[in-house]
Amino acid sequence: MADESIQNGDSQASNNDITMAEPAPLPSASNGGDVEVKEVKLEDLFADVDSEDEEFPSSRPQETQPSSSPTAAPGSPLEIGISLKASDPEILRSFYQRLFPWRHLFQWLNHSPTPTNDFAHREFALTLQNDVWRRYMSYPTSDLMRKEMLNLLPSRIEIGPVYTTNPRDRKTVRNASAFKPVAKELCFDIDLTDYDEIRTCCDKANICQKCWRFMVMAVKVVDAALREDFGFKHIMWVYSGRRGIHAWVCDKKVRTMDDQKRRAVANYLEVIKGGAQGGKKVNLRRPLHPHISRSLDLLAPYFQTDVLATQDPWLDADRAAHLLTLLPDRPLTTALQNKWDASPGRSSAAKWADIDAVAKSGASKSLDARQLLEAKQDVVLEYTYPRLDIEVSKKLNHLLKSPFVIHPGTGRVCVPIDPRRLEEFDPLAVPTVQELLAEIDEWKEEAEGGGSGSEDHHTVKEENAPEIKKEDGGPAAKRTNIQDWEKTSLRPYVEYFRSFVLTLMKDERDARVKREREEADGMEF
Structure with a gap:
């Protein structure tokens, strides 16, 4: 099970950017009525029981004890988090340990609560220090993936297709042709550098709210076509972290399309x-x-x-x-x-x-x-129609940057965008990893100081804990096990991602139950 290490120059990756407002709640993930499903409710699978990581009591990426003052004394977590670059290993370690939504990423790519080959046979490519690029990485569970990311600290994670077998075992397959991609989301990549000849406010990697409007136009057009002309439903838009946007079309019927069908969709949208x-x-x-x-x-x-x-x-x-x-x-x-x-x-x-x-x-x-x-x-x-990087959409085996990774140049997180609130999205307001780590420390210092800070923060004391309603509409329950991402401005993006994944898994589960029921009815005499 050898892992290939090659130079980053061969990567198909591209850099892009944007920001989003807190989304409206998506439809509840209920069973839908007439079919009895003896499974754990999907919403319970997302119970926020991730480790609080007591071995990392502060988001500060060093072992120096945090200052008791919230004004960031020299060497404090707040100061260190802001001063280090986004690609610094200690920043990456803190981010992957405290903020990255590993559980939700697993559920998104696995399409089921329990591990399947949809995730285990999925290729991941990692950009490591010194621009070393590793392809054909794979993981059976989210916990094992998280553990390796904390060990390798990649500056970039890219997602590839699902293969016929474990990508790590590709060299052990007797027939080389038996190792081939079989499924992947249909992806689109739109970059503002392709608008340089028509935008006048910025050029190259620079963006502002004025030229971001081209991305708003692009999402409006592509999203409408995918939904109305092709009937696709599960479309996730993701800010690239700098100057562009990505689309992931996740419907099951899309994931299994071959290259010919992908080219047909791409050519349909290319103007x-x-x-x-x-x-x-x-x-x-x-x-x-x-x-x-x-x-x-x-x-x-x-x-x-x-x-x-x-x-x-x-x-x-x-x-x-x-x-x-x-x-x-x-x-x-x-x-x-x-x-x-x-x-x-x-x-x-x-x-x-x-x-x-x-x-x-x-x-x-x-x-x-x-x-x-x-x-x-x-x-x-x-002067308005989307300028697509069409090659990204044509190949089943193309790699694309994962949601929620950090753009090494800007430090911004690649967050998902709710298309219903597209007009509110501001790429320049997307949080940087340094800001997020500082927000965790501010929360902690405020809690230890007796809650003397802003009322916008929730303390970890039970009497001041926020009331979170259960997904089933039951009575409110006080929260004391608040996740680190919930203490930061990353929260609305993770919550939207979680809702998107819940809806995707519910639809796939309902389709599976319906198919099994029809098969059972067909066997009756």
């Missing part, structure tokens, strides 16, 4: 094509496909507010010249160019309005109104 600079990137047949028509309806408001008004993409003369190349009539573009040359500094919104105004003025005798309308539709799509 922006062509090189990084210049040229027309949208070339669509008419009449427009219903997916494109729906996308235009979704994107039109964003084009007016976030593109024309905020990005102002054609204020610069060179960029305005590109817009003219996208219009179909030479006399029209000549008249527009003359108008803009006479009015330097004209805004993009004004230039966009000029197209119709000049067209109606009769500047061109050969203008085809239908062609102009279609060209303007293509322009809207070029």
